[in-house]
């Protein structure tokens with residue numbers, strides 16, 4: 322991962338405002354891993370890199386709150402990045418063959434998911450490299466999804482939640498790009514607030530305040546509050 326400054330991350334956050342979480346994720350990975358073309362990453366590998374970036378910036382704990390669909394209880398849960406089993410160094414196959422080779426698919430990239438805009442049929446059509454997507458039955462599409470998930474396990478991350486209030490159990494997905502995007506958003510808002518307070522107290526420029534270490538900014542902020 323390429324080292325980057327608070328000012329650079331803040332620029333990426335600003336550029337991403339108004340874009341979808343996935344598009345923001347591509348911007349973030351382009352900053353952190355300039356040697357790769359983020360939109361071409363297989364989707365699970367994209368999630369893996371975003372999780373590594375989260376670990377680097379905010380720590381390994383992913384803290385989230387869900388509402389119980391049965392009784393509306395707010396449940397806080399924490400998942401550790403290490404528990405998600407990120408193995409993103411093994412080579413992935415270029416294609417997989419289904420239906421006795423009548424259908425050949427490749428792994429979906431972030432670019433595919435972005436272009437399909439949430440339309441599963443369109444996404445499936447994009448990843449079929451040989452054979453006909455339109456003739457693939459729903460059963461074949463399910464088999465394809467299972468095989469792709471087995472190859473690139475972070476394509477879809479799902480947690481089993483049990484409500485402590487009513488006992489209801491259900492599965493909830495983790496949208497990695499949306500999650501990391503929210504964390505970056507909170508970080509940026511806290512940082513801008515700090516810049517505002519230090520600039521007001523000392524008359525320093527935004528550039529000078531952003532160039533300081535986070536530790537030094539926090540120390541000056543304590544002195545302003547003292």
Ligand SMILES: [Zn+2]
Nearest residue numbers: 389392484487
């Ligand atoms: Zn409940």
